[in-house]
Amino acid sequence: LRRARSFAVGRDFPALEQQVNEKPLVYLDTAATALKPRAVIDAVTQVYARDCANVHRGLHQLSQRASAAYEGARAALGSFLGARSPEEVVFVRGATEALNLVAASWAFPRLGPGDRILVTALEHHANLVPWQVVARRTGAFLDVAPIEPSGDVSLEAFASRLTARTRVVAVSHASNVLGTVLPIRDMARLAHAQGAVLVVDGAQAAPHVRIDVKELDCDFYAVSGHKLYGPSGIGVLWGRAALLADMEPYQVGGDMVAEVAFDGASYRPPPHRFEAGTPNIEGAIGLGAAVRYLRGLDAAAREAHERDLLEYAVSTLEQIPGLEIAGSPSTRIPLLAFAIEDVHPHDLATFLDGEGIAVRAGHHCAQPLLEQLGHTALTRVSFGIYNTHRDIDALAEALRGARDFFSVF
Ligand code: PMP
Numbered sequence: 113l114r115r116a117r118s119f120a121v122g123r124d125f126p127a128l129e130q131q132v133n134e135k136p137l138v139y140l141d142t143a144a145t146a147l148k149p150r151a152v153i154d155a156v157t158q159v160y161a162r163d164c165a166n167v168h169r170g171l172h173q174l175s176q177r178a179s180a181a182y183e184g185a186r187a188a189l190g191s192f193l194g195a196r197s198p199e200e201v202v203f204v205r206g207a208t209e210a211l212n213l214v215a216a217s218w219a220f221p222r223l224g225p226g227d228r229i230l231v232t233a234l235e236h237h238a239n240l241v242p243w244q245v246v247a248r249r250t251g252a253f254l255d256v257a258p259i260e261p262s263g264d265v266s267l268e269a270f271a272s273r274l275t276a277r278t279r280v281v282a283v284s285h286a287s288n289v290l291g292t293v294l295p296i297r298d299m300a301r302l303a304h305a306q307g308a309v310l311v312v313d314g315a316q317a318a319p320h321v322r323i324d325v326k327e328l329d330c331d332f333y334a335v336s337g338h339k340l341y342g343p344s345g346i347g348v349l350w351g352r353a354a355l356l357a358d359m360e361p362y363q364v365g366g367d368m369v370a371e372v373a374f375d376g377a378s379y380r381p382p383p384h385r386f387e388a389g390t391p392n393i394e395g396a397i398g399l400g401a402a403v404r405y406l407r408g409l410d411a412a413a414r415e416a417h418e419r420d421l422l423e424y425a426v427s428t429l430e431q432i433p434g435l436e437i438a439g440s441p442s443t444r445i446p447l448l449a450f451a452i453e454d455v456h457p458h459d460l461a462t463f464l465d466g467e468g469i470a471v472r473a474g475h476h477c478a479q480p481l482l483e484q485l486g487h488t489a490l491t492r493v494s495f496g497i498y499n500t501h502r503d504i505d506a507l508a509e510a511l512r513g514a515r516d517f518f519s520v521f
Contacts, residue, residue: 119497126153127147138503140494140499141472141494148398149402151405152398155401158397159397184400188400192406193333193335194327195325199353202387203347204348205345206336206338211242211311211313213386214242214311214349215245218280219250223252229253229254229255230270231256232256232294233256233259233480236288236315239313243282259290263291264441264442276306279309282310284313284315284316285314285316286316287481288492291445293441296328297328304329310329312332320445321445337402346398357381361385361386362386367387368388418495421499424504425507429450432452432515434452456489457491460473464511473489473491493507
């Protein structure tokens with residue numbers, strides 16, 4: 113409890129200063145999107161209010177300021193991810209676009225019949241459907257590494273699915289339903305031993321786990337800005353420089369070209385080659401502000417706080433009769449999906465909203481995983497740096513109220 117009190121950043125998040133249904137907002141939907149600290153809001157406002165210009169093209173002051181801030185954000189993201197250079201950081205629309213870019217520009221031209229793609233059973237649709245499309249268009253085979261009942265992915269089962277024909281391994285760093293943190297470094301070693309590239313969906317891990325792509329030894333890493341306390345419509349694809357340099361862009365147009373004639377064009381080197389058209393300037397700058405804000409916090413205290421929230425949530429929710437938490441992975445980011453006997457998650461989420469508590473209900477864009485867990489929908493609570501024990505107490509009280517309310521019917 114002491115730890116939770118000593119890490120108090122709630123005041124940095126203006127959205128928390130509101131009432132919902134006449135109750136103080138309890139925001140437990142950070143895995144869907146995180147609230148934004150004032151530092152991010154101010155950085156975005158600054159772009160619109162002062163440095164409002166297009167990047168890379170203008171010779172005037174405003175454009176130079178916007179360009180410097182945009183490239184500064186790239187450097188901040190590179191350092192946040194442990195990139196060897198900012199040139200390995202491609203700004204995209206989100207994790208979804210990052211994964212589609214790898215599928216379209218790296219995998220699609222290189223795979224053919226007999227080749228294999230390996231994913232795990234807990235993937236978000238964003239890291240499954242692009243690979244289904246690559247498999248369908250190239251004749252490659254899409255294989256799925258199973259999960260254990262705990263929600264962990266066993267390395268033995270994973271390794272047994274790898275073959276010398278596996279070209280792409282695409283896995284989540286952390287599951288958005290079970291919270292499982294996957295052993296990326298071991299997976300990279302196993303994938304590389306078979307000559308495959310390792311694509312990591314870091315949408316859920318990046319806000320919670322320290323990332324160093326050199327240590328992880330992956331080949332591509334996808335990040336979603338809005339889950340990382342940054343704006344929406346922005347994300348990052350980190351890629352190994354040598355791989356990016358060898359890839360054709362999947363969108364073409366202005367800003368990504370070196371020279372253009374009527375009969376052809378040459379492209380700029382990465383990362384600009386993959387950023388056709390005017391980028392999401394304020395989004396990138398806002399995301400840069402988000403990772404600088406996070407860097408300004410005490411990392412160890414932040415990790416301890418998130419661990420403490422998770423432990424407190426598990427022990428609190430376990431005491432609610434009829435509530436079953438999905439999975440019990442060995443390492444988990446601070447989120448829990450659960451079912452309550454005889455209460456549909458959508459009814460529950462609506463009830464909780466009445467109490468000012470924001471949660472997510474549904475299939476969480478992981479339908480094959482939910483089917484395997486034997487559910488069509490689950491309720492998910494997910495925590496950010498601003499949450500407190502009080503939020504979890506409010507949730508527990510409301511869940512008890514929900515059980516009483518729905519048991520009437
Ligand atoms: N992967 C995972 C694990 C996610 O949770 C999400 C977001 N729900 C995504 C990918 C997609 O992220 P975005 O919608 O920001 O592109």
